[in-house]
Amino acid sequence: MAWLYLILAGIFEMVGVTMINKMHRDKNWQSVVYMLLGFGASFLFLALAMENLPMGTAYAIWTGIGASGGAIMGMLFYGESRDWRRILFICMVLGAAVGLKAIS
Known part of the structure; x- marks a missing residue:
């Protein structure tokens, strides 16, 4: 179950990062709310x-999913x-995350 939680954390990290970009483009309060919800769920x-x-391991994979997913x-x-x-x-970042999972 911990790995599922970690994948969800990474996905919500992607949502938060995407909403930062949307917030800068659209400048509306909905983007701020979604950004806060995304990062809150991620944490x-x-x-x-x-x-x-x-x-x-958890931090490396979480940041890898967030960074790669954001890109x-x-x-x-x-x-x-x-x-x-x-x-x-x-x-390569995603491969490193898989490697960490394989040795954990």
Whole structure:
């Protein structure tokens, strides 16, 4: 169950980061509310995951999902660069997260 919590924490981290970008673009209060809810849920699920997972592993995977997911969301929805090198390094971050899971 801890791994599910950790994945949910990463997904909500992506929501929070995406809402920061939306907040800067649209400048409305709904984006602020969704950003706070996204980050709040992210921290809640991270805390639940860390009840059973080592802190270093949980934090590394949480930030990896958030960073990679935020970059992918930027590419999909905000026209950010889709350069092959950028995609390669995103894959490396995700590969490192899988490696941490494999040895945990």
